[in-house]
Amino acid sequence: MKQTTRCATMVSVLLMAIVAGASTPLRAAALRVGTAMVDITPAEPVRMSGYASRKDLSQGIHDPLSARVIALEAGDERLVLVSTDVLGFYDGTADDFRRAICEKYNLRGEQLFLCATHTHSAPTPSLDPDKGHENNVRYTRQLREKLIDAIGKALEDLAPAKMGVGVGHCPIGSNRRQRVSDSQGDSQIRLGRNPYGPTDKQVIVLKIAAADKPRAILFNYATHATCLGPGNYTISGDVIGLAEQFVEKIYGAGLMAPAFAGASGDIDPWFRVLPKFDEREGWIPEPVLLGTFLGEEVVHVAERVNPSADDVAIASAFACLELPGKAAGTVEAAQDHPPTPLNLTVARIGDVGVVGLGGEVLTEIGMAIKEASPFAHTLIITHCNGTAGYLPPKNLYPEGGYEIQTSRFAPGAAEIVIKRAVEMLHALKP
Numbered sequence: 001m002k003q004t005t006r007c008a009t010m011v012s013v014l015l016m017a018i019v020a021g022a023s024t025p026l027r028a029a030a031l032r033v034g035t036a037m038v039d040i041t042p043a044e045p046v047r048m049s050g051y052a053s054r055k056d057l058s059q060g061i062h063d064p065l066s067a068r069v070i071a072l073e074a075g076d077e078r079l080v081l082v083s084t085d086v087l088g089f090y091d092g093t094a095d096d097f098r099r100a101i102c103e104k105y106n107l108r109g110e111q112l113f114l115c116a117t118h119t120h121s122a123p124t125p126s127l128d129p130d131k132g133h134e135n136n137v138r139y140t141r142q143l144r145e146k147l148i149d150a151i152g153k154a155l156e157d158l159a160p161a162k163m164g165v166g167v168g169h170c171p172i173g174s175n176r177r178q179r180v181s182d183s184q185g186d187s188q189i190r191l192g193r194n195p196y197g198p199t200d201k202q203v204i205v206l207k208i209a210a211a212d213k214p215r216a217i218l219f220n221y222a223t224h225a226t227c228l229g230p231g232n233y234t235i236s237g238d239v240i241g242l243a244e245q246f247v248e249k250i251y252g253a254g255l256m257a258p259a260f261a262g263a264s265g266d267i268d269p270w271f272r273v274l275p276k277f278d279e280r281e282g283w284i285p286e287p288v289l290l291g292t293f294l295g296e297e298v299v300h301v302a303e304r305v306n307p308s309a310d311d312v313a314i315a316s317a318f319a320c321l322e323l324p325g326k327a328a329g330t331v332e333a334a335q336d337h338p339p340t341p342l343n344l345t346v347a348r349i350g351d352v353g354v355v356g357l358g359g360e361v362l363t364e365i366g367m368a369i370k371e372a373s374p375f376a377h378t379l380i381i382t383h384c385n386g387t388a389g390y391l392p393p394k395n396l397y398p399e400g401g402y403e404i405q406t407s408r409f410a411p412g413a414a415e416i417v418i419k420r421a422v423e424m425l426h427a428l429k430p
């Protein structure tokens with residue numbers, strides 16, 4: 001995947017904002033929330049994302065793609081969380097979209113979490129006619145306008161609200177780093193299934209109610225949305241999008257269920273890369289089945305949560321970290337290799353910490369941040385505000401495998417990210 005090459009220029013301004021933010025006393029204030037949802041299903045065939053082997057344009061739509069926006073306000077502080085059913089904001093679109101959104105609504109960079117659910121059955125975004133298919137460029141321009149418009153609607157919709165948090169577990173994600181041996185007895189790590197490997201099965205649910213009615217059920221779960229795969233040409237939100245749609249169907253009109261992909265760089269759904277929605281002889285297609293299981297757990301958790309917090313502290317901070325880098329395609333890092341940047345955005349909403357990582361973070365890293373977080377609950381969001389590619393923990397480099405090979409980070413980068421994320425969370429909870 002294409003990545004950013006250096007910290008964007010708006011970042012130096014944002015780094016100063018961290019210092020200012022950290023020294024400001026954090027006061028709780030009345031919570032106000034606004035929501036908006038917009039259909040982003042492509043209107044014409046598009047080139048799809050995530051697999052270099054998939055060259056043709058999409059053929060038909062199984063289920064709609066959406067962008068879901070939650071705007072939160074407490075006192076003078078705002079936070080805008082955007083969940084988008086696309087692979088990621090690649091090809092410079094993260095910086096471009098963020099700049100346009102922040103300018104239009106006078107947001108500081110750390111107040112915006114622009115996130116992708118990482119469905120591999122969605123268009124590849126691009127604003128560059130030399131790189132993207134003309135249909136994709138047209139789609140991406142419309143996507144930018146739709147997101148700007150939806151964020152405006154969510155901000156206009158701000159009204160008194162209450163929130164509550166619950167935690168469940170869902171087994172649909174599995175560690176995918178499988179050790180495979182050949183006839184000579186040599187072994188290597190392949191993309192497969194490794195049920196013995198670390199997998200974060202936590203489902204964190206944030207339930208928001210206004211006028212005593214549930215308005216939004218946000219959930220955070222770590223899996224790739226890759227049940228379909230390179231052989232699939234049908235547009236779909238895959239397991240994550242199908243879970244969002246399940247929750248919205250159960251609760252009915254007026255409720256929105258945005259998903260935020262957790263640290264899932266090495267996590268795939270148990271069924272992976274099946275090209276079709278197979279319905280023969282009453283069979284439930286695997287993406288629908290797994291999406292339903294995840295959606296069921298979200299509903300199950302949400303039913304037990306009674307939103308009662310109406311006075312919360314909101315705060316956020318941003319840093320672009322210049323981390324030890326290496327070339328993609330190698331395992332060893334050259335001594336003089338330039339650093340690889342990664343955008344790190346953290347926030348608090350009452351006693352909920354939020355960590356947005358601008359890359360594809362392996363699950364061990366998310367689990368380590370959660371473990372050391374000073375907050376009762378911490379959402380880990382990957383594919384947020386940037387696309388720096390795979391970030392593996394140091395101990396996996398000697399094993400090799402796809403995520404290590406393609407990573408642009410050298411061993412030790414992940415450990416710096418964990419330390420900084422935890423420090424930034426602590427600074428928001430003095």
Ligand SMILES: [Zn+2]
Nearest residue numbers: 118224265360
């Ligand atoms: Zn991925």
